[in-house]
Amino acid sequence: METVLKIDSLEKYYGNKGNITKAIDNISFDVKKSEFLAIMGASGSGKTTLLNCISTIDRVTSGHIYLDGTDITKLKGNSLNKFRREDLGFIFQDFNLLDTLTAKENIALSLTINKESVKNIEDKVLKVAKELEITDILDKYPYQISGGEKQRVASARAIVTNPKLILADEPTGALDSKSSRMLLEKLENLNDEFKATILMVTHDAFTASFADRIIFMRDGKIFSSITKGNKTRKEFFEDIIEVVTLLGGDLNNVI
Amino acid sequence: MLFKLSIKNIKKSIKDYSIYFFTLVFAVAMFYMFNSIDAQESMLKLNEAKREIIDLLIYIIGYISVFVSIILGYLIVYSNNFLIRKRKKEIGLYEILGMPKKKVSLILVLETVLIGLVSLVVGLFLGIFSSQFISILTSKLFEVDMNEFRFVFSSSALIKTITYFGIIFILVVIFNVITLNRYKLIDLINASKKNESVKFRNKYTTVISFILSVVLIGYAYYLLFTGAIVSLDKKTGIMLITGALGTFLLFFSLSGFLVKVIGLIKKVYYKDLNMFTLKEINSKINTTVVSTTVISLMLLLTIGILSGSMSLSSVFNSDLKENNLSDYTVNIYANDNKPGTFDETIKTIKNSDIKNYSKEYALYPIYYSYELHYMDFMSKEAIDKLMTEHLIGDTYTNSYMYIISETDYNNILTLYNMPNIDIKDDEYLLTANIDMVLDILTPYNSSKKGITLNNVHLRPNGNIQNIALENYTSQSNSGVVVVSDYLVKDLKLHGLNLIGNFVNTDEKLEDEFRDFIKSLEFDDSYVTIKTKTEMEASSIGIKAILIFLGLYLGITFAITSATILAIGELSRASDNKNRYRILKNLGASSKVINKSLFIQIAITFIFPLIIALIHSYFGLREINKLIVMLGHVDLTSNILLTTLFMVVVYGGYMFLTYRCARSFIKK
Numbered sequence: 001m002e003t004v005l006k007i008d009s010l011e012k013y014y015g016n017k018g019n020i021t022k023a024i025d026n027i028s029f030d031v032k033k034s035e036f037l038a039i040m041g042a043s044g045s046g047k048t049t050l051l052n053c054i055s056t057i058d059r060v061t062s063g064h065i066y067l068d069g070t071d072i073t074k075l076k077g078n079s080l081n082k083f084r085r086e087d088l089g090f091i092f093q094d095f096n097l098l099d100t101l102t103a104k105e106n107i108a109l110s111l112t113i114n115k116e117s118v119k120n121i122e123d124k125v126l127k128v129a130k131e132l133e134i135t136d137i138l139d140k141y142p143y144q145i146s147g148g149e150k151q152r153v154a155s156a157r158a159i160v161t162n163p164k165l166i167l168a169d170e171p172t173g174a175l176d177s178k179s180s181r182m183l184l185e186k187l188e189n190l191n192d193e194f195k196a197t198i199l200m201v202t203h204d205a206f207t208a209s210f211a212d213r214i215i216f217m218r219d220g221k222i223f224s225s226i227t228k229g230n231k232t233r234k235e236f237f238e239d240i241i242e243v244v245t246l247l248g249g250d251l252n253n254v255i
Numbered sequence: 256m257l258f259k260l261s262i263k264n265i266k267k268s269i270k271d272y273s274i275y276f277f278t279l280v281f282a283v284a285m286f287y288m289f290n291s292i293d294a295q296e297s298m299l300k301l302n303e304a305k306r307e308i309i310d311l312l313i314y315i316i317g318y319i320s321v322f323v324s325i326i327l328g329y330l331i332v333y334s335n336n337f338l339i340r341k342r343k344k345e346i347g348l349y350e351i352l353g354m355p356k357k358k359v360s361l362i363l364v365l366e367t368v369l370i371g372l373v374s375l376v377v378g379l380f381l382g383i384f385s386s387q388f389i390s391i392l393t394s395k396l397f398e399v400d401m402n403e404f405r406f407v408f409s410s411s412a413l414i415k416t417i418t419y420f421g422i423i424f425i426l427v428v429i430f431n432v433i434t435l436n437r438y439k440l441i442d443l444i445n446a447s448k449k450n451e452s453v454k455f456r457n458k459y460t461t462v463i464s465f466i467l468s469v470v471l472i473g474y475a476y477y478l479l480f481t482g483a484i485v486s487l488d489k490k491t492g493i494m495l496i497t498g499a500l501g502t503f504l505l506f507f508s509l510s511g512f513l514v515k516v517i518g519l520i521k522k523v524y525y526k527d528l529n530m531f532t533l534k535e536i537n538s539k540i541n542t543t544v545v546s547t548t549v550i551s552l553m554l555l556l557t558i559g560i561l562s563g564s565m566s567l568s569s570v571f572n573s574d575l576k577e578n579n580l581s582d583y584t585v586n587i588y589a590n591d592n593k594p595g596t597f598d599e600t601i602k603t604i605k606n607s608d609i610k611n612y613s614k615e616y617a618l619y620p621i622y623y624s625y626e627l628h629y630m631d632f633m634s635k636e637a638i639d640k641l642m643t644e645h646l647i648g649d650t651y652t653n654s655y656m657y658i659i660s661e662t663d664y665n666n667i668l669t670l671y672n673m674p675n676i677d678i679k680d681d682e683y684l685l686t687a688n689i690d691m692v693l694d695i696l697t698p699y700n701s702s703k704k705g706i707t708l709n710n711v712h713l714r715p716n717g718n719i720q721n722i723a724l725e726n727y728t729s730q731s732n733s734g735v736v737v738v739s740d741y742l743v744k745d746l747k748l749h750g751l752n753l754i755g756n757f758v759n760t761d762e763k764l765e766d767e768f769r770d771f772i773k774s775l776e777f778d779d780s781y782v783t784i785k786t787k788t789e790m791e792a793s794s795i796g797i798k799a800i801l802i803f804l805g806l807y808l809g810i811t812f813a814i815t816s817a818t819i820l821a822i823g824e825l826s827r828a829s830d831n832k833n834r835y836r837i838l839k840n841l842g843a844s845s846k847v848i849n850k851s852l853f854i855q856i857a858i859t860f861i862f863p864l865i866i867a868l869i870h871s872y873f874g875l876r877e878i879n880k881l882i883v884m885l886g887h888v889d890l891t892s893n894i895l896l897t898t899l900f901m902v903v904v905y906g907g908y909m910f911l912t913y914r915c916a917r918s919f920i921k922k
Contacts, residue, residue: 057840081842081843081844082842083842084842085841085842085843086842090840090841097837098534098834098837100531100534100535100537100538105530108525108530110841111525112526112527113527113838113841113842113843113847114842115527116525118521118525121521121525157841
């Protein structure tokens with residue numbers, strides 16, 4: 001299977017001389033095309049920093065990140081913006097929808113930023129909306145819809161440009177369990193149907209159990225990694241709990 | 256400790272809200288400058304008449320300053336409240352850390368006092384510095400030389416500025432403490448989490464209010480065109496109220512309306528960030544309809560005051576020498592207008608000691624006839640034009656035309672050192688010097704159709720003579736017809752004019768001459784005396800007063816509205832930082848984001864200005880119709896001046912706002 005994302009000995013330090021915090025300490029891993037990868041870890045394990053580096057929001061200290069062969073740590077200015085709008089899709093914990101735009105306009109916005117031709121915009125929006133079952137709320141404003149619906153709109157916005165990689169930062173963090181399950185099923189669906197490559201950061205074992213593979217992080221390093229393979233989700237969930245227990249007391253209280 | 260905290264807070268907010276501090280300093284400087292004219296008085300070589308006018312100017316500015324300080328006070332209290340609201344979270348943090356409310360209040364009081372002190376000192380410094388330039392303007396306006404250029408300092412203006420702004424800052428402190436005590440801790444802590452509910456109006460409300468606004472504004476314009484601005488009665492009030500209400504509804508509906516319309520043009524709507532930009536503007540205008548309306552009306556007032564005072568002052572701009580060809584004019588009005596009324600008076604003057612004061616003079620009775628009106632000297636087209644364009648056109652056309660005799664007119668010309676004119680028995684000569692009067696009388700005079708007086712048909716002797724027949728502050732000859740002596744014998748009398756030149760230019764002689772004329776005690780009549788020096792002084796003075804007041808009020812209103820807009824825009828930019836971060840994450844380039852921000856700020860500034868410009872265009876058109884009757888109006892230069900002023904002040908604020916907002920969203 002073809003590699004989409006390749007992380008090569010990545011390091012990210014904060015602070016200055018004499019007082020250095022290694023947020024990411026020499027990490028390397030690959031993500032294959034149409035893989036659903038989860039990264040798990042406690043607060044401060046470096047998982048969000050990793051996501052920020054991949055999304056080019058933050059600069060790396062050393063190492064390389066290749067997306068489809070391009071080293072994105074070398075991108076600057078316009079090519080950086082171009083990379084973000086064409087190759088990446090974002091899903092955030094707090095949705096990050098624009099309050100003044102309707103659901104439909106929020107989804108369309110990432111297409112207009114991408115300079116999609118006008119005649120295609122509405123069709124594309126409608127197609128993903130159908131997939132995520134949000135056609136009924138397309139004309140509503142974010143303050144008129146529920147958290148789960150908001151996150152599905154945000155997911156639609158992330159997928160509509162057909163990006164190489166979707167980055168999801170704690171997508172279920174602000175949702176109740178019913179909405180969480182529904183959203184994750186939809187993400188799973190996008191992964192299957194659209195062959196979307198998803199990289200999700202979470203500290204929740206249930207959320208992580210929807211992924212194909214999980215990388216566990218602790219103190220900026222990779223602690224271990226497990227693959228779902230042919231296991232059922234329930235079995236996979238139990239595997240995750242085992243690793244989490246090994247990871248230390250930190251995560252126990254999360255579950 | 257508290258002091259240190261206050262200083263740190265101020266340093267932080269000075270950077271973020273430099274526009275507010277800039278405005279404070281500017282307001283203090285302006286206030287000092289306009290109130291320091293008394294100190295400049297001593298520096299100028301003034302005659303008595305001009306000194307009186309400057310005293311009047313100082314007196315008027317004193318009153319206007321009270322009004323200006325109320326406006327500025329409102330602006331400062333409003334902006335300060337806005338800034339306090341922005342700091343809810345910080346205040347909440349102090350309280351959570353266990354600081355008593357009293358101490359939190361003290362921090363805010365200290366901050367206000369410090370800011371007040373700093374802006375007062377800097378503003379006064381700037382004001383004292385710039386008032387040196389104002390004194391040059393004053394001497395130019397009053398057409399006098401300066402005794403010597405020396406440093407101007409007005410202690411009374413200094414005390415006044417400190418007192419007025421001191422009161423304003425005390426009010427700010429009181430308001431701050433009140434606001435602070437009204438807040439609940441939970442609201443302070445959650446302030447940043449509460450998202451503003453976005454207001455979008457439904458289709459029908461938008462359409463109905465848009466139609467209603469057009470109807471209301473249309474009605475206000477109808478009243479305007481039918482003379483409501485002049486009548487100053489109930490009609491004027493109705494015009495103002497419907498106009499303001501219509502404007503309010505227009506702002507209420509127009510942006511929603513535009514979004515709907517542009518939403519239909521998919522090519523524009525789905526281009527770059529247009530969708531986002533439009534919706535942001537729409538939501539902004541929807542949440543600030545009242546303040547947008549107030550700002551728009553304030554801009555209307557700014558443009559009206561500036562442009563109105565400039566046009567009115569241009570009436571007094573025209574060459575003073577052309578309007579005052581002799582040294583003095585004495586108007587004598589009789590209660591009786593039968594022929595021969597003035598025979599006694601003329602005899603009294605001729606036999607008096609007038610030679611001691613004035614060797615050269617001319618005496619001329621002014622006649623009128625029931626047969627001769629203005630309309631007899633106007634073509635049909637000119638009458639129609641006057642009636643449709645000028646609200647009091649019929650007053651003009653139905654007025655009697657004044658008549659003087661050929662001999663008297665030639666006496667005047669001799670006094671003026673101009674060649675005499677021969678008018679044949681069947682001829683008349685028309686004189687006038689007000690631009691508008693020349694305009695309405697010229698077509699008929701050129702057509703050579705002639706008039707009829709005492710059953711004699713008279714032809715025009717030539718073109719209309721552009722000449723002043725008495726002393727006045729501006730152009731004064733609104734039309735006088737000269738005819739052969741035999742024709743005036745039986746006409747009705749309007750009055751008697753005595754014009755002449757003094758034997759020397761001593762100022763005392765003028766006062767003595769006034770006393771002398773009063774001592775003559777003409778029977779049954781009343782007298783007014785106008786001298787060239789006095790007319791020049793009041794002409795210059797009125798011009799200066801108009802310009803000073805126009806600038807003072809114009810600047811006050813312009814900076815007030817611009818600052819309110821700027822502070823609103825800046826706080827919105829800092830509130831919505833998150834939205835720009837989202838755009839950035841979605842891959843929008845800084846260029847596109849900045850463009851969207853610029854369009855938003857530009858439209859917020861320009862939208863109320865456009866409505867104000869449309870209103871002021873029609874309003875000033877009506878007002879100018881009145882002003883042209885007073886004399887020459889230089890419309891182009893005053894439109895140019897007003898535009899320049901608005902572009903510099905308002906545009907400057909807009910640009911500054913954009914710069915600050917851009918640095919906000921970059922963070």
